[in-house]
Amino acid sequence: MTVHQGGEEANGLWAAGNRDQEQLSFAALLEDSAEDLYENAPCGYLSTLMDGRIAKVNGTLLNWLGYRREELVGHRKFPDLLTIGGRLYHETHFAPLLHMQGEVNGIALELKAADGSRLPVLVTSKVKQDRDGEPLLIRTTLLDARDRRAYERELLRARQEAERDRERLQRLATTLQRTLIPPALEPVPGLDVAEHYHFASSDEVGGDFYDLFPLADGRWGFFMGDVRGKGADAAVVTSLARYTLRAAAVSDPEPAAVLANLNTALNRQAQEDEPRFCTVIFGLLTCAGNGTGVHIVLAGGGHPPAMLLRADGSAEYRPTPGGQLAGVVQDAQFTTVTLDLHPGDTLLLYTDGLTEARTSKAGERYGEEALLGFARALAPTSATGAVKALTGLLDSFGEGLDDDTALLAMSVPPTGQ
Amino acid sequence: MDVRTRNHVSVTGREGGPVVMLAHGFGCDQNLWRLVAPALEEHFRVVLFDHVGAGRSDVSAWSPERYSTLDGYAQDVIEICRALDLGPVAFVGHSVSSMIGVLAAVREPGLFDRLILLTPSPSYIDDGDYHGGFSEQDIDELLESLESNYLGWSATMAPVIMGNPERPELGEELTNSFCRTDPDIARVFARATFLSDNRADLAEVTVPTLIAESARDTIAPREVGAFVHEQIPGSQLVTLDSTGHCPQLSAPEETTRAITAFLQGP
Numbered sequence: 001m002t003v004h005q006g007g008e009e010a011n012g013l014w015a016a017g018n019r020d021q022e023q024l025s026f027a028a029l030l031e032d033s034a035e036d037l038y039e040n041a042p043c044g045y046l047s048t049l050m051d052g053r054i055a056k057v058n059g060t061l062l063n064w065l066g067y068r069r070e071e072l073v074g075h076r077k078f079p080d081l082l083t084i085g086g087r088l089y090h091e092t093h094f095a096p097l098l099h100m101q102g103e104v105n106g107i108a109l110e111l112k113a114a115d116g117s118r119l120p121v122l123v124t125s126k127v128k129q130d131r132d133g134e135p136l137l138i139r140t141t142l143l144d145a146r147d148r149r150a151y152e153r154e155l156l157r158a159r160q161e162a163e164r165d166r167e168r169l170q171r172l173a174t175t176l177q178r179t180l181i182p183p184a185l186e187p188v189p190g191l192d193v194a195e196h197y198h199f200a201s202s203d204e205v206g207g208d209f210y211d212l213f214p215l216a217d218g219r220w221g222f223f224m225g226d227v228r229g230k231g232a233d234a235a236v237v238t239s240l241a242r243y244t245l246r247a248a249a250v251s252d253p254e255p256a257a258v259l260a261n262l263n264t265a266l267n268r269q270a271q272e273d274e275p276r277f278c279t280v281i282f283g284l285l286t287c288a289g290n291g292t293g294v295h296i297v298l299a300g301g302g303h304p305p306a307m308l309l310r311a312d313g314s315a316e317y318r319p320t321p322g323g324q325l326a327g328v329v330q331d332a333q334f335t336t337v338t339l340d341l342h343p344g345d346t347l348l349l350y351t352d353g354l355t356e357a358r359t360s361k362a363g364e365r366y367g368e369e370a371l372l373g374f375a376r377a378l379a380p381t382s383a384t385g386a387v388k389a390l391t392g393l394l395d396s397f398g399e400g401l402d403d404d405t406a407l408l409a410m411s412v413p414p415t416g417q
Numbered sequence: 418m419d420v421r422t423r424n425h426v427s428v429t430g431r432e433g434g435p436v437v438m439l440a441h442g443f444g445c446d447q448n449l450w451r452l453v454a455p456a457l458e459e460h461f462r463v464v465l466f467d468h469v470g471a472g473r474s475d476v477s478a479w480s481p482e483r484y485s486t487l488d489g490y491a492q493d494v495i496e497i498c499r500a501l502d503l504g505p506v507a508f509v510g511h512s513v514s515s516m517i518g519v520l521a522a523v524r525e526p527g528l529f530d531r532l533i534l535l536t537p538s539p540s541y542i543d544d545g546d547y548h549g550g551f552s553e554q555d556i557d558e559l560l561e562s563l564e565s566n567y568l569g570w571s572a573t574m575a576p577v578i579m580g581n582p583e584r585p586e587l588g589e590e591l592t593n594s595f596c597r598t599d600p601d602i603a604r605v606f607a608r609a610t611f612l613s614d615n616r617a618d619l620a621e622v623t624v625p626t627l628i629a630e631s632a633r634d635t636i637a638p639r640e641v642g643a644f645v646h647e648q649i650p651g652s653q654l655v656t657l658d659s660t661g662h663c664p665q666l667s668a669p670e671e672t673t674r675a676i677t678a679f680l681q682g683p
Contacts, residue, residue: 051633051661077660079635084551084555085559085560086562087635088551088555088611089562089563089566091634091663092444092445093444093445095662095667096444096595096596096663099663099666100449100451100666101595108562108566109562149565152565
C-alpha cells in the first residue's frame with residue numbers, strides 16, 4: 001500500500017520535470033526499496049496478533065536473534081523473545097498500556113537471541129484496528145539500544161554513587177551538627193531548663209548554637225547565637241564561637257567583656273572574602289541562694305531579643321538595643337541589660353528561624369509581634385512548658401520553617417513546688 | 418487522613434446493589450478495570466480504588482515500612498471497607514491483589530461475602546515441588562526493567578502532578594499515566610508482589626471463593642491456578658479463554674460473565 005502511494009507521489013514530482021529516464025530509475029528504486037526497506041531496515045519489525053503470536057517479522061530482527069523465519073512466525077509470541085524479567089514487565093506494564101492507549105513508545109527491554117545472548121532494544125508498539133475500530137494486530141518496531149543502554153547504565157551507576165555520597169554527607173553533617181550543640185544541659189539547682197533544636201536540612205550543618213555551663217561561685221554562663229550561612233564555613237565559626245565564649249567566660253564572666261573577646265577572636269579569624277560573624281546573646285546567671293529567684297545579666301549583639309514570661313501572665317521582650325553583630329568591626333559595641341527571674345518567671349532565648357518562618361505562600365513571616373502574642377497567651381509557664389509549646393508552634397509552620405531554629409528556656413519554679 | 422482520598426476510592430453503579438470491590442494489581446492503576454466496570458455497574462455497587470503509591474492515591478501516605486509487605490495493602494482494604502460501611506463486599510483482586518484479598522479476608526472474614534481471585538499466584542518463586550515459574554534472579558531482572566523505564570514519571574513533573582490533586586488534568590495529559598509510579602515505590606511494590614509467599618494463607622480462607630485463571634498466562638500459569646483451587650477449601654475454578662495476565666483487558670466480556678455468574682450464583 002505504501003509502495004503504491006510513494007510511487008504515485010514520485011511520478012507526479014518527476015513528470016513535472018519531464019525527465020523520463022530519471023523518473024523510471026527513481027520509481028524502480030522506490031519499488032525495490034519498499035520490500036527491501038522492510039526486510040533490511042535499520043530496525044527490527046514485528047507484527048503480532050492481539051494475543052502476541054508472531055505473524056510477520058523482518059530480516060533485520062531475524063538476523064539479530066539468529067532465528068529462521070519459520071521458527072518464529074505462527075509458533076512464538078513476542079513475550080517469548082524477551083528475558084524473563086522483561087516478560088514480567090511486558091505483562092504488568094507494556095501489554096496493559098497497549099490495551100488502554102493503543103500504543104506504547106520507547107520502552108527499554110532485552111531480547112534473548114537463539115544462542116542465549118541478550119540484545120537491549122527500545123520497543124514501540126501500535127495497535128492497528130480494522131474498519132469497525134476493532135483491534136486487529138500489533139505493529140512493533142525494535143531499535144538496537146546497546147550503546148544507549150551502556151550509556152544509561154553509566155548514568156544509573158553515577159546516580160547510585162551520588163545517592164550513596166549524599167547519604168554519607170548527611171551522616172557526616174548530622175554528626176557534626178550534634179557536636180556543635182550540647183548533648184544534654186547540666187542541671188542548674190533551683191532552675192527548670194529546657195532546650196530544642198530544629199534541623200532544617202539533613203545534609204547541611206546549620207549555624208545556630210547555644211550552651212549553659214557552670215562557672216565559679218554558683219554562677220552560670222549561657223549563650224545562644226546564630227552564624228550567618230550554613231555548611232562547613234558556618235560550622236567553623238560556630239565551633240570557634242562556642243569555645244571562645246566558654247573560655248572567655250572563665251577569665252572574665254562579665255557578659256559585655258565575653259562578647260568583646262568573641263568579637264576579637266572572630267575578627268582575627270576573618271578572611272577578606274569570607275566575613276565570619278554571628279548574632280549572639282550571652283548571659284551570666286547568679287543564684288540568689290534562698291530560692292527566691294536568680295539574677296541575670298544579658299549582653300546582646302544583634303540577636304533577636306530575649307523574651308520574659310512573667311508569673312503574673314504578662315510577657316515582654318528584653319532587648320539589648322544598639323548591640324552589634326560579633327565579628328564585623330574591631331570595636332563592636334555590646335549593650336547589657338539586667339533582669340531578675342522570680343518564682344514562676346520564664347526567660348526564653350531563640351534564633352530567628354522562629355520569627356522568620358513563612359506563614360503564607362505569599363512569604364509573610366511569623367514576626368516578633370506574633371511571638372509576643374503567643375507568649376502572652378502562654379504565660380505564666382515554665383521552661384519545659386514554653387519549649388513544648390514553641391516546638392508545637394514550629395511544627396505547625398511545616399515547610400514554612402526553612403531555617404535552623406534553636407530554643408533555650410529557663411524558669412524558676414513557683415514557690416511551694 | 419480520609420482513606421477515600423488516600424486510596425482515591427470511587428463508588429459507582431446501582432444504588433443498593435450488592436457491593437463489588439475491584440482491586441488492581443502491580444503495574445498500573447484502577448483504570449485496568451475500565452472494560453469490565455461499566456457492565457458490572459448495571460447490577461452492582463462498584464467500588465474502585467488505587468493502592469497507595471499507584472494511580473491517583475495520596476503518595477504522601479506511602480511509607481516503605483507499611484508497604485514493603487502485602488499486609489499493609491490488606492490493612493488498607495480493610496480500612497476502605499470499614500470507612501465505606503457498605504456491609505460485606507465481594508472482593509475481586511487481580512494478580513497480587515488476589516493475595517491481598519486473601520490476607521484481608523482471613524483477618525476480617527466478616528467484611529467479605531465472596532472472593533474472586535483473578536489470575537492469582539500465592540508465590541512466584543519456584544520452591545521444591547511447587548512451580549511458581551520464576552527465580553529471584555528473574556525478579557531482579559524485572560527490577561532492572563523498572564529502573565530503565567520511568568513510565569510517565571519524571572522527577573521534575575512529579576511535584577506538579579502530586580502537588581495538584583485538585584487538577585487531575587495535569588497528570589492525565591502525560592502518556593503512560595495509568596502505570597505512572599514513583600520508581601522507588603514501584604521497586605518496593607515489585608518486591609512485595611513477587612517475593613511474597615502466601616501459600617500457607619490459602620487454607621485459612623473461609624469466604625466462598627472463585628479462582629478465575631487465564632488459559633495462557635506466563636505469570637500465573639494454570640498449574641498455579643490449580644494449586645490455589647486445591648488449597649482453598651470449597652473454592653471454584655474457571656479458566657478464561659484469554660491470553661496474558663490481564664483477562665479484564667484481553668477478554669473483558671468473558672471476565673465480566675465469570676464475575677457476575679459467581680456473584681449471582683447460590
